[in-house]
Amino acid sequence: MTNPGPVIRRLELGLELRRMREAAGVEPKEIAELLRWDVSKVSKLENGARTISAAELDRIAERCGIDHDRTERVHQLAKEARKRGSYGRVQDWARSYVGMESVASELLIHYGDMIPGIMQTKAYAEALLAQAISVRQEDVGRIADSRVARRARLTSENPPELSVILGEPAIRGVVGGGEVMKEQLETLLELARLKHVTLQVLPLADWAHPSLDSSFTIISLAEPVKTILYLEGLTNADYLAGSQHLKSYTLVFNRLRVAALSEHASAALIRDAIETLP
Incomplete structure (x- = not known):
């Protein structure tokens, strides 16, 4: 074992x-x-x-x-x-999240204006990290590599069930230039074809929803059986396990599922975004 x-x-x-x-x-x-x-x-x-x-x-x-x-x-x-995990180069305050993500049985992720780390390409990650105030420039490449390594679990023999709801700004906003963004969006489409991945987009045309200005991840672990709510800021992160928090955020995520485009329509929107890139 x-x-x-x-x-x-x-x-x-x-x-x-x-x-x-x-x-x-x-x-x-x-x-x-x-x-x-x-x-x-x-x-x-x-x-x-x-x-x-x-x-x-x-x-x-x-x-x-x-x-x-x-x-x-x-x-x-x-x-x-008390030992330190070997999860690659990440910010200290995000280390626990990366450890839990690596063994999670299910991940429910809502991001409004960017692609979550587990789905990022190296070039996209580098473009984001280069602007992060909590990351030293000499660490950008190594942290980007660690995100690519995290993505590999989605195509492993024991992947988590992954449900992701992205805001349309995460799809339409160009990060790192047209070629970088094209690669990232094509990677999203590839991941969305996996049977254990569900990807939906919240359209700007109907933008009012219950999680405006709030991105979050709900992590479910099989052993020990536990569910954790992860909220990340610019320089720190919160881990909440209280029933009141989990109940509220799970309710919000389920409402976002209803408000978002279907998987098919979401893929069509992503393909349209690719075609309109500079």
């Missing part, structure tokens, strides 16, 4: 720590006070978005009355969670 990697171990660790705390009847606020943390830090730990030191883990285990054997198992989990 292959090592699931530190991102999955962080998720497993968070789930285990939550089970320990709830079984002991301990509130998140008590853990925060015990470790001199903010309560939000406890939430991030239990959602798999951060790690914990061995000393901090010992204090939680003692407070929750955990026996020696279980404490040792959790320590091993935490040790593996």
